[in-house]
Amino acid sequence: MDNSYESLSDFVKHFYIPSYVLSPDSDAPALTIAPPESPVLVFVNSKSGGQLGGELLLTYKSLLNEKQVFDLGVETPDKVLHRIYLNLERLKEDDLARHIRDKLKIIVAGGDGTAGWLLGVVCDLKLSHPPPVATVPLGTGNNLPFAFGWGKKNPGTDTASVELFLDQVLKAKEMKIDNWHIVMRMKTPKEGPCDPLAPLELPHSLHAFHRVSSTDELNMEGYHTFRGGFWNYFSLGMDAQVSYAFHSERKLHPEKFKNQLVNQSTYVKLGCTQGWFCASLFHPASRNIAQLAKVKIANKNGQWQDLDIPHSIRSIVCLNLPSFSGGLNPWGTPNPRKQRDRDLTPPFVDDGYIEVVGFRNAWHGLVLLAPNGHGTRLAQANRIRFEFRKGAADHTFMRMDGEPWKQPLPMDDETVMVELSHLGQVNMLATHDCRSRSMYDPSTPRHQDSAEEYDDNEDDSVTEGEEFRKFGAADTFKIPDEVDISHLS
Structure with missing residues (x-):
């Protein structure tokens, strides 16, 4: 809930998105929210990685606004992003909403097929400000995450592991891929x-x-x-x-x-x-x-x-x-x-x-x-x-x-x-020591x-x-x- 914003750590506030930016059914909060440095939408395939997907989903929801975290088994990413970007267009005169639109990043946790699904949806929407995507290795091969420095072993699902990943997202560079x-x-x-x-x-x-x-x-x-x-x-x-x-x-x-x-x-x-x-x-x-x-x-x-x-x-x-x-x-x-x-x-x-x-x-x-x-x-x-x-x-x-x-x-x-x-x-997000190279x-x-x-x-x-x-x-x-x-x- 938005009124929990004051209780968040300064670190988590870098990624937080208030509910009114995500849904037209929510009212703008009364308290002042600082523009987040790295606002994220998180998509988790809860069926990936055995039980890890479900555990990771709960950890992200406990850290962030639960309305900015989505279970791909419940709602497809095309519907989510279409709804959010329609709302951002409605709020185009709102300074905070405009800042979030311009700085928005996507985190997707799943296998290579799940990551490709998200990339396809982002391409299909033909957005004027397409958000870059970071991939959490939650599958078997994990070729996409490994190519951009996110590792290939399934991650920890505890709070410390998720915060470590968020810190990497905060520091990541953007790369275009074909x-x-x-x-x-x-x-x-x-x-x-x-x-x-x-x-x-x-x-x-x-x-x-x-x-x-x-x-x-x-x-x-x-x-x-x-x-x-x-x-x-x-x-x-x-x-x-x-x-x-x-x-x-x-x-x-x-x-x-x-x-x-x-x-x-x-x-x-x-x-x-x-x-x-x-x-x-x-x-x-x-x-x-x-x-x-x-x-x-x-x-x-x-x-x-x-x-x-x-x-x-x-x-x-x-x-x-x-x-x-x-x-x-x-x-x-x-x-x-x-x-x-x-x-x-x-x-x-x-x-x-x-x-x-x-x-x-x-x-x-x-x-x-x-x-x-x-x-x-x-x-x-x-x-x-x-x-x-x-x-x-x-x-x-x-x-x-x-x-x-x-x-x-x-x-x-x-x-x-x-x-x-x-x-x-x-657009992809990559760590600075990733193996993928840009010409x-x-x-x-x-x-x-x-x-x-x-x-x-x-x-x-x-x-x-x-x-x-x-x-x-x-x-x-x-x-x-x-x-x-x-x-x-």
Whole structure:
């Protein structure tokens, strides 16, 4: 309640928003409220992190005005933000409300899918003052929070932990990151549906992958068209298949997925049972990317060209941020020779280009844990297109910002196409030592200096089996701390 404002600590007052700013049904308080330095709206997925989401929700409500803290299981963020910004427009002559609108920040606690949901809503509202977003790592992979310095382990939910996070938000810097749009189109199938099959119900946002309506400008007569958006990555192939198996298992047995460490151990187990570690034996060659689809990219001059995909590549990742699969960086930092010879750059998050990386199997992925390890660098592009070969497979697996789905493919159609393209930017909050880099930040040179740790001089097209040599030769290689190998029976 607003009359509790006087009892708040000076620190908490930096983030406090009075109720009348949030809702037209509340009256302005009689007491004077100092303009908050960092007013926040807090969105918590109470179902994330086992019981942690619910506990975190209660802690934020006990610290702040409970009306500025929202449970995503009760009310969707698009409705909340639409209501609040309508009220801010009504109060545009109010000095405090105008200050809060200009300084507003958003905190979202959940997995990568939840964070993407909020980012999508902020983009869709097309606000004149879009608030930057800070992400609390409450999922399994937590790639988005890790990329911007917020960590990857589930946080504490006590008052001290929440105040520590709020202090980081107060000191954080703003960074713009690229938005990416995905469109998939195919002829209307003669029989059977081809809608995406997701193990979990996806958030109701324009950016969740879904079929467009008949009135959408992307709709074409005689075709099924799907669209979506992402900020971290889009992947196609076997890694998405393992993720799909994990989410399907969690949906069937939610009681087994209450702990981040157990979740990550289960993920590794499923990688084994799905054949990801022995892909050459258990994964049909017809599902390898080169056999499944022709890949084209728009080069830096905007012209389309074929992208050569090695026949052993079973998974392809289109990466916007330097964090994938729990904080690994598949692109790495190309050394100066590769930057020059292949026109490659470090992975900036706001340069309008996406990094395209290939993997053969899970052993190839483990190379990322070696010093300066990276996947097979295929290209950097601002548009990429997958043209699926007729009859190559009746389905494939796709994943976008932590949300996987099984995608049926019509066997008699040679026009199935997926295209990724750049679509604007969104504001993020980041700690000052985060791993994400901006090409416009004066402290981040456009070309890396000699102090930068580059990858080795080996060619990107490492032969099948070469990953085993690199895996064994890495002095500092270790299973990630988050995975308890005693669970891997």
